[in-house]
Amino acid sequence: MxxxxxxxxxxxxxxxxxxxxxxxxxxxxxxxxxxxxxxxxxxxxxHIVARQFRTQETKIILVVVPDITSAFFAKVLRGIEHVALKNGYQVILGDTENDVERENSYIDLLLQKQVDGMVLLTAKIDKNKLEELSNEFPLVLACEYVDGLNVPTVSIDNISSARKATEHLIQLGHTKIAHITGPMSVILSRDRLKGYKQAMISHDLEIEPSYIQEADRTFESSYNQTLKLLSLATPPTGIFVFNDEMAMGTIKAAKDSGLTVPDDLAVVGFDNIKMATVFEPNLTTIDQPKFAIGQKAMELLLQLINGEPMKKKKFVMKDELIIRDSTKGE
Missing domain, CATH: 1.10.260 (434 Repressor (Amino-terminal Domain))
Structure with a gap:
């Protein structure tokens, strides 16, 4: 036909x-x-190929994620696709599994003009390469970001939100507060660590080096790091964890050690994924507007594709501390 x-x-x-x-x-x-x-x-x-020759458009957007199994990114993707489909675009997905070489291979699709634009939910490749790429092709960063990079970016303020999470524990009377970070190669981990330290310093609380442990974003890694923290001569009474999945690993480790959450150990997570309201105890966490981040990122990408002027390139979305049972008793 x-x-x-x-x-x-x-x-x-x-x-x-x-x-x-x-x-x-x-x-x-x-x-x-x-x-x-x-x-x-x-x-x-x-006929898609024929249309490409005529219009130089594919009507396809590539979204690159660091981990497709993450519940957090699934909600961001839904926001991206909601706007894309409404504007006649299809979305294809590239999962890097946190591998920078795979991130580079997906970028080749943009260089070969097999897609009209790209939303990066991870930003591990060289900053100069990203800058050059954004000067030639429609490119938006979301969730992750790069300091000093002049590329449209949508995220929250990870420093202030981490400070907010830590201060919640301080306000509950905790003074021995640990932080389980994500991989320190990721800017989100470094910024959340900054926020944790800022909160501790502003309340004249000592930052104990052994209270800061690095994990790899997974339930299992946080479980193991929590056991390490709980084995210290003076274990923490509160822990701020890089993300919700890891926070659940922390709670499991506490329970397996014979502790009660939050009576013996208070736990704060980050992201407010759906499981945070199902897990026992329900998780206190920082809510990121995941769907709205995806929507905004796709709206910015469409502006770039259509050659529309962009007055502002950095968009900081509002986060919220959601207090649940992992930091407060009955």
Whole structure:
């Protein structure tokens, strides 16, 4: 089935069918409905490669994530796709598994113009390469970011949100507070550590080096690091953890050590994934507006693709401390 066949059945020109597919707002509602009805009946699929040659567009967006198994990124992706589909774009996904070489291989798709633009939810590749890439192609960073990089970015203020999480524990009377970080190669881990330290210093609390342990974003790694913290001569009474999945590992380690959360150990996570409300005890956490981050990132990418002026490139979304049972008793 060709476009000319669709045009004949709908009693319009092939150009009109093309406009219905690419610029439907330029076609009257009656004609548009008639053409779409034919397209649906005959299951017509436009020839993507041919369209690329004509328009230099693929109508495809690439989203690169560090870990597809993460519940956090799933919600961000949903926000991206919501805006993309509404604007006639399809989304394909690249999972780097936190491997910088795989991140580079996905970027090759942009260089080869196999996609119209890219949203990076991870930013481990060289800063100068990212800068050069953004000067040539539509590119947006979301969730992760790079200091001093002039690329449209959507994120929260990880330093202030980590400070907020730590201060919550301080306000509950805890003075021996530990922090289990994410990988220190990631800027989010470094910024959340900064926020933790700022809170401790501002309340004249000692930062004990042994209270800071690095993990790899997983339940298991945080479980093991928590056991290490609890084995100290003076263990912490509160722990701020890099993300919710890791915080659940911390709670499991506390329970397996015969402790009660929050009576013996208070725990704060980060991200507010869905499991935070199911896990026992329910998790106190920092809520990131995941869906809204995805929406905003895709809106910025569309601006770049369409060549629209962008007055502002850095968008800091609002986070919120959600207090649940892991830091307060009945």
């Amino acid at each position: 060709k476009m000319s066949d669709v045009a004949k059945l709908a009693n319009v020109s092939a150009a009109t069918v093309s406009r219905v597919l690419s610029n439907p707002e330029k076609v009257s509602l009656e004609t548009r409905e008639r053409v779409l009805d034919v397209i649906n009946k005959v299951n017509y699929k436009p």
